[in-house]
Structures are given as C-alpha cells and as structure tokens.
Amino acid sequence: MTSSTYETVRIGVVSVSDRASSGVYEDKGSPALQDWLGRALHNPLIWETRLIPDDEKIISETLMELVDEAECHLVLTTGGTGPAPRDVTPEATLAIADRVMPGFGEQMRQISLTFVPTAILSRQVGVVRGSALIINLPGQPKAIAETLAGLPDASPPVHGIFAAVPYCIDLIGGPYLEADPKVCKAFRPAGRRPPPSDGHRGA
Numbered sequence: 001m002t003s004s005t006y007e008t009v010r011i012g013v014v015s016v017s018d019r020a021s022s023g024v025y026e027d028k029g030s031p032a033l034q035d036w037l038g039r040a041l042h043n044p045l046i047w048e049t050r051l052i053p054d055d056e057k058i059i060s061e062t063l064m065e066l067v068d069e070a071e072c073h074l075v076l077t078t079g080g081t082g083p084a085p086r087d088v089t090p091e092a093t094l095a096i097a098d099r100v101m102p103g104f105g106e107q108m109r110q111i112s113l114t115f116v117p118t119a120i121l122s123r124q125v126g127v128v129r130g131s132a133l134i135i136n137l138p139g140q141p142k143a144i145a146e147t148l149a150g151l152p153d154a155s156p157p158v159h160g161i162f163a164a165v166p167y168c169i170d171l172i173g174g175p176y177l178e179a180d181p182k183v184c185k186a187f188r189p190a191g192r193r194p195p196p197s198d199g200h201r202g203a
Contacts (some may be wrong), residue, residue, distance in 0.1 A: 029078030
C-alpha cells in the first residue's frame with residue numbers, strides 16, 4: 001500500500017525550552033520526534049511545530065491552539081517535565097485536559113529507570129483534549145526514541161508508549177494510524193480493521 005492509501009494525520013510537536021526558544025542552543029527535540037514518527041507511521045503526516053519558552057500560560061495556549069484550531073490529532077511535547085521551578089509543562093498540559101491518561105507517564109518513567117535512577121524525577125503526563133491525544137516526552141533525542149519504541153531487545157521486552165497510541169486515537173475519534181512494525185508495532189484488539197477511507201478523511 002502507498003502512503004496515499006492511509007489517512008492523513010496532523011501532528012503537533014512542541015519543544016519547550018527557555019534557552020532553545022531564545023536561540024542560546026539548537027532545538028534537537030522536535031527534529032528527533034519528526035524523524036522517529038516519520039519512520040514509524042505509514043500515514044501522510046502534516047506537521048505543526050512550535051518552539052516556546054518554559055511559561056505555563058504560553059504552553060497551555062499553544063496546546064489549545066494546536067488541538068482546537070490547527071486540529072492536530074496527536075500533540076507531543078519535549079522538555080520542561082523535571083522538578084525545577086521553570087519545569088511547568090505537566091501543569092500546563094493538565095490545565096487544558098479533558099481526561100488524564102496516567103499510564104503514559106508511568107510507562108515512560110519505567111523505561112527510563114532502566115537507564116538512569118533520576119528518571120523517577122520526571123513528571124511527564126498524557127492527556128486527552130477533545131479528539132486529540134497530548135503526551136509530554138523527555139527532551140533528549142535518545143530518551144525520546146527509547147520511551148516511544150520501548151526496549152524490544154530486553155528480556156523480557158519492554159513495550160514503548162507508542163504501541164498504545166494508535167488504538168487510543170481510534171477510541172477518541174481520530175484517524176487510523178498505521179504503524180510500521182519494523183519501527184514500532186501498534187497493538188489493537190484482534191480483528192480491528194481500519195475504516196474505509198480515500199486517504200484524506202483525517203486531513
């Protein structure tokens with residue numbers, strides 16, 4: 001099947017960093033996310049990228065704009081999830097949520113604890129707003145890939161959070177995400193099939 005066979009998906013990618021947004025250093029979170037998702041999904045992707053400071057009001061307004069106006073189906077943030085005073089991404093995300101999905105944060109911390117004990121300090125959250133899923137991710141490219149893909153070579157293997165993302169978006173009324181199993185296998189109930197589509201229903 002070609003990419004035009006699949007529904008188009010709008011994805012918001014938000015890097016939250018005082019220093020990157022002011023030009024002190026290069027933002028590496030957004031490019032890492034776009035690279036990974038571009039390989040993980042067969043769907044045509046429309047990107048909405050934002051680079052903003054660690055300001056709770058600005059973060060909340062950005063997330064609302066991406067969901068309510070840009071009509072993103074999935075919004076992923078990087079940065080601002082630690083215990084420092086300026087780390088307010090979780091608070092800003094929870095402030096605009098309709099529902100909290102605690103399993104995403106729990107699993108991300110479990111994966112990261114395999115590598116560093118300081119992962120317990122991370123406060124990432126996953127929430128639903130309308131028919132969009134919003135997830136806070138770590139800020140480092142390596143940690144982003146690990147939390148999304150999991151640890152498939154571990155014994156026993158550890159599932160990454162992205163395995164549950166397509167089905168979650170199914171359930172909240174978003175487009176059907178078709179994952180590439182070579183990058184990350186999506187889990188859905190047996191027998192579940194994508195809806196009839198001309199490839200543009202999710203645009």
